Amino acid sequence: YDVFFWLQEHSWEYGFIWRYPGDKTDLTGIAEEAWHYRYVGKEAAQEIYEQGICLEEYLELKEKENTL
Numbered sequence: 001y002d003v004f005f006w007l008q009e010h011s012w013e014y015g016f017i018w019r020y021p022g023d024k025t026d027l028t029g030i031a032e033e034a035w036h037y038r039y040v041g042k043e044a045a046q047e048i049y050e051q052g053i054c055l056e057e058y059l060e061l062k063e064k065e066n067t068l
Contacts, residue, residue, distance in 0.1 A: 012049035
């Protein structure tokens with residue numbers, strides 16, 4: 001399990017995000033999957049990590065930014 005803790009803390013540095021965190025199940029519609037990571041690029045991954053949001057929240061923010 002040590003690798004999962006490392007991934008949660010460092011995957012964003014390589015452009016990956018933890019796709020289905022347990023505290024975001026209501027937004028993702030998927031129960032926590034500790035092994036599920038997705039490549040989104042370093043810039044997006046850093047924003048998602050620093051804001052503590054999931055991909056759905058990130059995409060919603062970007063959509064709002066584009067409509068301004």
